[in-house]
Amino acid sequence: MSWSQEELVAAAYAVVFVFVLVYVAIIAAKLARLQRETAELVELARAKGREGS
């Protein structure tokens, strides 16, 4: 398969863009998980507080 110079330049920039996009998506998924875990821990802490009082 032959690639034109323009296609190769576009491919180089597209690869970087896709990498950054995937990285940001992974970080966003992780932040969503941390947010869920934080909410669970808040609930757990409140339940412990109610048990204690």
Place this chain on the structure above:
Amino acid sequence: MGCALVLALIVAPEDADQGISQRIFYIHVPIALTAYFCFGLGAVKALLLLWRGDERYDLESYVAIHQGTIFGALTLITGAIWAKASWGVWWTWSSNQLVLFLVLFLFYCAYFMLRYSLEDGPRRARSSAVYALFGVALIPVSFLAIRLAEDFIHPTVFTREGPQMSGSMFATFLVSWGAVTLLAYVLYRVELAGKRLDADLRDLREALQ
């Protein structure tokens, strides 16, 4: 990043020798320099861990090396694309700089294998730090390979006489370098914050249960 893209793809003049494919230079070289910087930062943090014994440097070293590996992979991919455009092949084993960068990249890939083969704790932190410090010796070798070896396949743009390009091309390169460095810094801070938050939540869960 947007400004760098406009400069690199539209404003910067076309190279008389390489034509449009030279525009890959504005993304490939800043990414390669950022990869070197991240590996170097990882080694500095590793040295601080061994010197001061502060555990927080372990995570900082790990995140810097992780960033370096991502940027290293991008360097290899964009370099292969540029090689195809300039030399007609995706890869050549006869270029010392290419091979040495691949060795550097694989060395840091093995860092993760070492790290995850050990249990979490001070031993893992120290072993990872020592490994990261060994890797930093490869950075100047890889960086200077093209000047040390008689290799004329990979282009040398920055010589003792200064950058071998026009003023506007050099300005475009500097803006692109700044943008990629800023991107790497933001990704580093976000990943580090995420990892620290993850560790804090784990501690909190243990304390509550």
